[in-house]
Amino acid sequence: MTSPITLAAQARGYSKSAKELEDSGQPERARQLYLKAAKLYNDASASAPDNMDKNTQRDLAEHLFAKAQSLKGPSIEYSGAGAVNSTDNAGKDDSSLSRDDIILKEIPNIGFSDIGGLENVKEEIRKAIIYPFTHKDLYKMYGQNAGEGILLYGPPGCGKTIMAKAAAKECGAEFISVKTSSIVSKWVGASEKNIKQIFETARQCDKAIVFFDEIDSVAVRRSEAEDYAKRVVNELLAQMDGVDTADNDLLVLAATNEPWSIDPALRRPGRFSKMVFIPEPDLDARIAIFNLQLKNRPLDEAVDVKSLASMTSSYSGADLASICKEAADIPLGEALRGEKVRKISMKDFATVIDKRKPSIVSWYIGARKSIQKTEEEDVFSEIMQDIKW
Numbered sequence: 001m002t003s004p005i006t007l008a009a010q011a012r013g014y015s016k017s018a019k020e021l022e023d024s025g026q027p028e029r030a031r032q033l034y035l036k037a038a039k040l041y042n043d044a045s046a047s048a049p050d051n052m053d054k055n056t057q058r059d060l061a062e063h064l065f066a067k068a069q070s071l072k073g074p075s076i077e078y079s080g081a082g083a084v085n086s087t088d089n090a091g092k093d094d095s096s097l098s099r100d101d102i103i104l105k106e107i108p109n110i111g112f113s114d115i116g117g118l119e120n121v122k123e124e125i126r127k128a129i130i131y132p133f134t135h136k137d138l139y140k141m142y143g144q145n146a147g148e149g150i151l152l153y154g155p156p157g158c159g160k161t162i163m164a165k166a167a168a169k170e171c172g173a174e175f176i177s178v179k180t181s182s183i184v185s186k187w188v189g190a191s192e193k194n195i196k197q198i199f200e201t202a203r204q205c206d207k208a209i210v211f212f213d214e215i216d217s218v219a220v221r222r223s224e225a226e227d228y229a230k231r232v233v234n235e236l237l238a239q240m241d242g243v244d245t246a247d248n249d250l251l252v253l254a255a256t257n258e259p260w261s262i263d264p265a266l267r268r269p270g271r272f273s274k275m276v277f278i279p280e281p282d283l284d285a286r287i288a289i290f291n292l293q294l295k296n297r298p299l300d301e302a303v304d305v306k307s308l309a310s311m312t313s314s315y316s317g318a319d320l321a322s323i324c325k326e327a328a329d330i331p332l333g334e335a336l337r338g339e340k341v342r343k344i345s346m347k348d349f350a351t352v353i354d355k356r357k358p359s360i361v362s363w364y365i366g367a368r369k370s371i372q373k374t375e376e377e378d379v380f381s382e383i384m385q386d387i388k389w
């Protein structure tokens, strides 16, 4: 049986893709994916061992179902937990997803200079991703394998996705970002076809980075996976084995915040054999992130970025970005209500920080439990070693 954690991860993947489709003006496709996400959250809720998880997942299912209903389309029936049906869905499936649904081909506009701190991670990425592209001859001369897959992992909101984009920009490669959940199809052969198509597209580029974001939504352990996910993993393994390590014009990257749930076969040599941990930002990184986030905002003279950084240890980069946004919202709101226009003050930041808890603490707690269960403490030593929580 698929675990509730896996179901919830798959649901997250679907709902993210649904949102992207909705934002890009494709309500019907978005609606179908919202329904799938709702169904998966329902299933996760039904098998969750903990009452709090049950309620959260049921709430999410209901929210996504309401979202699906709000989008244009034929009527949908909903009859409580475990049952999400669409009257028009018979005979339809996501094997009809177009190439554009699966692949986002883009040239990223984010470089390393837009990422605060994390200098040692950037150096690891340079060695693993950028130098094999920019110093191809040296790698060949020393017989070094380049082109093995790299798995970026770590707590949510700490820069995995932006790091992958920045890597592509730094080496001038085409960035083929795969909406991992979209490649899944319950129809025999379709999921595999989608994976094949991605690698074919990449091979047609001069230089390409294929990026499977949130890969945990499909590449789960085959023992726990449903049939379609097993086929996805098998095809992924076959395609990665087919990437010639001497042919370093193609690199495969993936990101996840649940690395322990990924099929271990994908971590063997030649596949995602290199794993790079992207931790929460340290003090210097937080200073850099605050500077980046605040550079175009009016700040009171007393606002001190160093103090802000020391007040926010164990917050993620995404938390810091939200703190800046919410702090700016306070004087903005006042001004909109007709009060005096003023700069953002230290008090605004303190108010926001007081209200917000760091989002990664619970991730570390859950991660450790899961890693102990899979008995891979030595593989994920960075997560286990950190004794802050």
Ligand SMILES: Nc1ncnc2c1ncn2[C@@H]1O[C@H](COP(=O)(O)OP(=O)(O)OP(=O)(O)O)[C@@H](O)[C@H]1O
Pocket: 114, 115, 116, 117, 118, 155, 156, 157, 158, 159, 160, 161, 162, 163, 255, 256, 257, 281, 285, 289, 292, 316, 317, 318, 319, 321
């Ligand atoms: N080191 C950083 N420098 C600048 N901004 C950052 C940094 N880390 C995170 N951020 C901010 O947080 C946001 C989230 O980062 P990102 O999407 O890369 O996280 P992630 O690790 O992929 O998270 P998830 O696991 O939820 O997908 C970014 O868009 C950016 O605004």
Ligand SMILES: [Mg+2]
Pocket: 160, 161, 162, 213, 214, 255
């Ligand atoms: Mg991400």
